[in-house]
Amino acid sequence: MALRHALLAALLDRELSGYQLSKLFDLAASSFWHASSQQLYAELAKLEADGLLTGHEVVQHGRPNKRVFALTDTGRDELARFTAAPTKPISIRDDLIVKAYAEHAADPSVLIKQLDERLTQARAKDEFLQAQLTRLRDGLSEQEYLATAENIGPYLAGTRGRMYLKDEISWCEWAAEVLRGRC
């Protein structure tokens, strides 16, 4: 039930369909949580069955109809309860770091290739995310935005996502450089 609260948070002040949520939780697009569409539809059904969400059909023309979901009062309470509960720290579980750890057994060029690939991916994601944050700010400076905006949660989360991506970028650059220097 880990995705559960991420879904409640995503639906906090808007209604979204499973498909729209699958865009938000997309691996490339999500700064705060990732989930596959299959997992999303399954969890949405559970959340509705548990009374934390209500879904209703939206008739569309020119494209298939959809079901959008909204928080119920119970859902809102559950989200508040979750927020107040102690948070366990996580650890990164990234195969790329394991590969770096095993550098001693690896062909350096193979490892460098992996680092370069990740670097490219991270740069692309960072650009995307930066654009999203800029759009959120809507012309305001960060300071103005954070002081005045109604709902800054997504901006706080997105900023954390960008920090992670920036680390990926600098670590990959640095590690690849170190390895190149040893060949």
Next chain:
Amino acid sequence: MALRHALLAALLDRELSGYQLSKLFDLAASSFWHASSQQLYAELAKLEADGLLTGHEVVQHGRPNKRVFALTDTGRDELARFTAAPTKPISIRDDLIVKAYAEHAADPSVLIKQLDERLTQARAKDEFLQAQLTRLRDGLSEQEYLATAENIGPYLAGTRGRMYLKDEISWCEWAAEVLRGRC
């Protein structure tokens, strides 16, 4: 089988027991992978059954005997194969970021408390990890160490871990400050 390769990497140039590995993969201590002791013993058994590791009893006096594990040639090959295979990017799945995303529904003071707690944990972990890295360098500067040391893998991985922790520290500080400024 995700822990699998982390275990192979950890045993790359030393023999360790399940218990020693459980220290290495401890939530507070692990810069590159986390696993519970239960999971470790289960995975070690599988790895031995699959012929990637060999275990042998070490008789101790003053404390219980232990079984230490070493890589087999097959295990070493598997690790090389793993390193060369494409690496999927991961996404952070951190409840704390979800809580920040849901800031709009939360009591600010509750969220600030959560950020402060995480901040304290991250600082403690970072100090621990910094000490580990310093010990690895053994008097050398980072540059010297990285240029001359035999096996720099753990240092590369540990550095990534520290970057993550430093982000946690600055993000928690920043977000808490932003929230305090809005009360």
Next chain:
DNA sequence: GGCCTCATGTAATCAGTTACATGATTGG
């Protein structure tokens, strides 16, 4: 005598991934 570290597991459950599946509509 009680708590901590060392040492190793079993069993049940939960969370997430992978593979497979379907069908409508829009745009080139």
Next chain:
DNA sequence: CCAATCATGTAACTGATTACATGAGGCC
């Protein structure tokens, strides 16, 4: 007519967590 986007799932499996369990020895 073919590919892309919109829209929603089922089923099998893998990986990780949680709860429970045991026993020896050292230290205060």
